[in-house]
Amino acid sequence: MTTELGRRALNRALLARQLLLERHAMPALEAIEHLVGLQAQAPNPPHLGLWTRLADYRLDEAGELIADRRALRMVLMRGTLHLVSARDARALRPITQVILDNHLKARAAELGHLDLAAIVAWARALLEEEPRSDKDLRALLAERWPDQDPALLAWAVRCRLPLVQVPPRGIWGSSGTARHTTLENWLGPAVPDPSLEDLVRRYLGAFGPASVQDVQQWAGLTRLGEVVERLGPELVAFRDENGRTLYDLPDAPRPGPGAEAPVRFVPDFDNLLLSHADRARIISEEHRKRVFTVNGIIRATFLVDGFVHGMWKIEKGRGEAVLRIEPFAPVPGPERAALEEEGLRLLAAAHPKAKSHGVEFV
Template sequence: MDITAQGLNRATLARQLLLERESLGVEDAVRRVVALQAQQPASPYIALWNRLSGFDPAGLDAAVTGHRTVKATLMRLTLHTVHAEDYRTFREAMEPTLRGSRLGDSRFTASGLTADDAGVLVGDLLRYADLPRTAAEIGGWLAQRLGAPMEPGAQRMLRQYAPLWHARTGGPWSFETRPSYVAAGTLPVLADPDVAAGGLQCLIRRYLEGFGPASVADMAQFALVQRARVKAAVGAVAEELEQLEGPDGTVLYDVPGAPRPAGDTPAPPRLMAMWDSILLAYADRGRVIPPAYRKHVTRVNGDVLPTLLVDGYVAGVWRPVDGGIEATAFHPLSGRAWAGLAAEARSLVAFLAARDPKVYGRYGHWWAKGLPGAETRLLPGD
């Protein structure tokens, strides 16, 4: 069975609730989309605003407070918001990657501790973090536990490796830039290759539910897992999956029965969050980002700017300014597209007003340095 590039785009939009806003609770929505990028505290909220009808940010506040959705270092070694019931298997799937990258990092090894030492230390740390602890508190505990201070870089590697959830700290989006940590409520099994292999099989199925059809390279990119591990995991569950041929002949995998709308299905405009998952979930990012625009959207330090989505593809970037949303299109847009973006801007300005009207303001330097654009418009907030 073949699938076109446009068909792949629409499959992603359908599974990510971006063809139309749906009436779902926060927890069900997070489960449906699998994982929300959460490096920037506002992004999961804006991601859900894009996907749900009548989304109330207080719902995500409550889910975070009740640990029904959790924020932790997971796929691609970055922060994600996931459903609490997915956390354990996702973390087990990521164990070899996190163990190698965090405990093998020179900042950690310079402490003189081995990976085995870290395993013991993590167990004690999780008992200490039965209540939320700040980084400074964890640093003080480590100094007492080890008899000498641990360098900040080594502490950071240990915190990112340990199965810790970010605890709510307040602020407009539940989390502030200075995090607090609490032990995961459902602790994963660490350093067991068989458990990690089973976790990766589960993660692959969940990934395909939310982002498929996809190639082995896409799966490896989504998780930042060695391609050999992904191939082995796909092979173990191959009988449960369908195979398709992508537009360039690449073998793609999918879960049976998942949505695959026609390539000409209408796709409404959206104002996407920074680091939105659809921009990062594939080795071939041309599924959503035209190749010519990738360097404008993903900056040299890894920042992924908030984007305009028009007809399912990135068409520019946006930022809040006095009076509304400033939208910069990378190519000429139709009057109908601008009208749709203007309606989204009015809704977004109202959504942001009570929490953070100038969201992402710290990233304004990218605009100060100049961005290419065919047209820039102020989309009023009223």
């Protein structure tokens, strides 16, 4: 008989895989690879995501990896920007290209009259000559093809080419316009060795146990049931409270529903909230509607007893840094004190030069 895993058991398994049951003494690059990247639409959230997971993490550590080209930011799973290791960029980009190809197919009527191969080749040469911003690329495309929509051409180029955001974009404490070059130009040529089987294994290691639909939600890919079926002999199967079949790696941590889960501050866009079709293991549907906005923003949240219990943001002005905590329900006294303590640690790390730090519940 297949073992049933309840909501709390799945929650604790997810938190263990996501390095959130305890802070780990793990190098940042190893953590980035273990998590199969961190979603990175905004520059700072991935750094905060590593801070909340790792012991003694400095917020500039991942920036050093980006500057040394050991990590980078590029569009991958779900067609969204991720911070990944250089090794994973090469492994994952060929697999996820189909997502961007589907975007192009959806606008085939607008693109059908264009010699897209020639446009992409011309743009590649420009982007490999020197990294360029989207604004720069649009201007050059408009000059070369004055009768075409430069925004559409630039979008098509971004879909077709594996583009890397170059530093200082993505480095903690830095700012500036995003500029891009190709993955090959940034890292040098390499022979890709894409493997959907390895992609599923690594997903389960970071997010399992999970259903086929969960894997597809995270990756932005379809027909992964065939891959899971091929992996069948090396996986174990469970079922959730709704009877869905969940797959997992045999030796992956499943600490059980009674495991202690400390309070944690989770940054905007964190994959913790985005990587399952059924997110009940981490956030209720009622709360998801408050955290996920209609314009695609996923707000920063905090965990109490392992589940999303509210949202947070940092406001800074006149030398003061304040962490404002917005609970969805009353927070018990011990957890409230723990949030205040953890919040002050977060402020000290994120804004060490502020004259004062404060935590407010609103």
